[in-house]
Amino acid sequence: MQPELLRRYSAPVPRYTSYPTAPHFHDGVDAETYAGWLSGEEDDTPLSLYLHIPFCDRLCWYCGCHTKQVRRYEPVAAYVDALIAEIALVAHCLPRRRTVGTIHFGGGSPTILSTEDLSRLRQVLERHFDLESTLEVSVEIDPGYVDAVKLAAWRDFGMTRASVGVQDFDSVVQTAINRPQSFRQTERVVSLLRELGIGGINLDVVYGLPHQTRASLAKTLDMALSMEPDRFAIFGYAHVPWMKKHQTLIDEKALAGIEERFQMVRLIGERLQGAGYLAVGIDHFARPGDSLALAQEKGAVKRNFQGYTTDRAPALIGLGASAIGRVDGGYVQNIVATNEYMRHVHEGRLPVARGFGLSDIDRVVGDAIEALMCSYRFSVHDLKQRHGPVAEHIQAEAARIHQQDTDGFTAFDGDRFDVLPEGQMFVRTIAARFDEYFGRGTARHSVAV
Incomplete structure (x- = not known):
């Protein structure tokens, strides 16, 4: 390498x-x-x-x-x-x-x-x-x-x-x-x-x-x-x-x-x-x-x-304090500070600090990224069956990302997007190219290896 x-x-x-x-x-x-x-x-x-x-x-x-x-x-x-x-x-x-x-x-x-x-x-x-x-x-x-x-x-x-x-x-x-x-x-x-x-x-x-x-x-x-x-x-x-x-x-x-x-x-x-x-x-x-x-x-x-x-x-x-969950509507994270978490609960309030409501596009992109992280591939056809026409968004993104891949780490035939073996160690980086929120705001992350 x-x-x-x-x-x-x-x-x-x-x-x-x-x-x-x-x-x-x-x-x-x-x-x-x-x-x-x-x-x-x-x-x-x-x-x-x-x-x-x-x-x-x-x-x-x-x-x-x-x-x-x-x-x-x-x-x-x-x-x-x-x-x-x-x-x-x-x-x-x-x-x-x-x-x-x-x-x-x-x-x-x-x-x-x-x-x-x-x-x-x-x-x-x-x-x-x-x-x-x-x-x-x-x-x-x-x-x-x-x-x-x-x-x-x-x-x-x-x-x-x-x-x-x-x-x-x-x-x-x-x-x-x-x-x-x-x-x-x-x-x-x-x-x-x-x-x-x-x-x-x-x-x-x-x-x-x-x-x-x-x-x-x-x-x-x-x-x-x-x-x-x-x-x-x-x-x-x-x-x-x-x-x-x-x-x-x-x-x-x-x-x-x-x-x-x-x-x-x-x-x-x-x-x-x-x-x-x-x-x-x-x-x-x-x-x-x-x-x-x-x-x-x-x-x-x-x-x-x-x-x-x-x-x-x-x-x-x-x-519990700081716990994150997901239900159909989206993600929820509890208050991190234990004393504040406990105060809310004892007052009879759900101790929610923040979360994220999921759009149809979020669900499609999320499924595609999860498939990449679990098996290094996804099928646009499968995504369309689960999410309907909105999955065409991923088809266009997959084509763009593969076209811009000058290192030969991906393959795309119009349906199946694959991270090839030589690129699988970097699947997080490749997944980030589908992430519509990555790079926004001030979030900082750990290195990809």
Whole structure:
């Protein structure tokens, strides 16, 4: 890969976990708007829920999430009270009692919750929703602050998949990001999960961290592979200190450059695919037979704020401070500041901060970008079947983008638009060419590699 070409395609672009992306959400979408959207959710398809727990026992300097460190449990307990109240508010706005098929707990560290509060959450969810007998519950886990008792409580809640944070096992890297975590700690948690009968185990690895090298990354991957997880989620470290002030504690001079990050991505793909994992989208790998791998083979993988998923629910309800959801009307994000979020909920108000109402063009472009991010291609014919004549807009855009592609990274035959193998590492950059909002406003993004 020529350095000039690599630098050009690695310019900062969105990760496209939504379209339009979150920086374009605005305060014109408020609690009244969201209540109206919820009341119009007449589809009988099971809902998905995302519950955000914005607390951690420690603050990792690389983290880009909305979270904060707490040393006492009282703020967490008070937050759970508000979360329970919000669940009731949302359920009241829906036109009738709904079924839930998927729940995802993110953070922060959801495992900071006490066993008592976890039981309270399960009870309130059962009070307001019908939970499917095949309910899938995924939970993000920090191995440094969890034990057998807590994991058993999560099993009793219904956890079916655990995403275990690894990041990197190298001690120098761990010190540089303030996340000490031994291999033995992680291995023990994975073993406990299996003993408890948790059928899906994911490991999260980050590349591009300070002082990380290809050699240290390869060693981390080998150690992670020894635990035989079902999936890997691989994330490029996003250095955004203008958004996350704690990232100023990271030495920028110790970060890998674009060319080194590119080589790390190649190393990860070679190592994991060489071990038998199938690549899913830009940053996930799954064992053959895993539900994500099977969905990939069928062209049924979806992408949302949690990354690649088999969840095909048309409505995702976000609950908790900063949580983002999507219903038929559009996207909604809750208030980020926990105290302000809690005040709104206890006053009986949906804690909406901003959102985005979707136009017909937004829906078509969003589907096209999601297809590119999941399978590196889309069909104009398929888009027209779903959206009608408005999809002709994408046909014209695809022709223009392919005509302007002097690097030979795309193909277009009038119907199918493909990102060719040599361009797939840069699919985010290619997707951005379809994005009608990209470049507007003051939004800043992380690099594309």
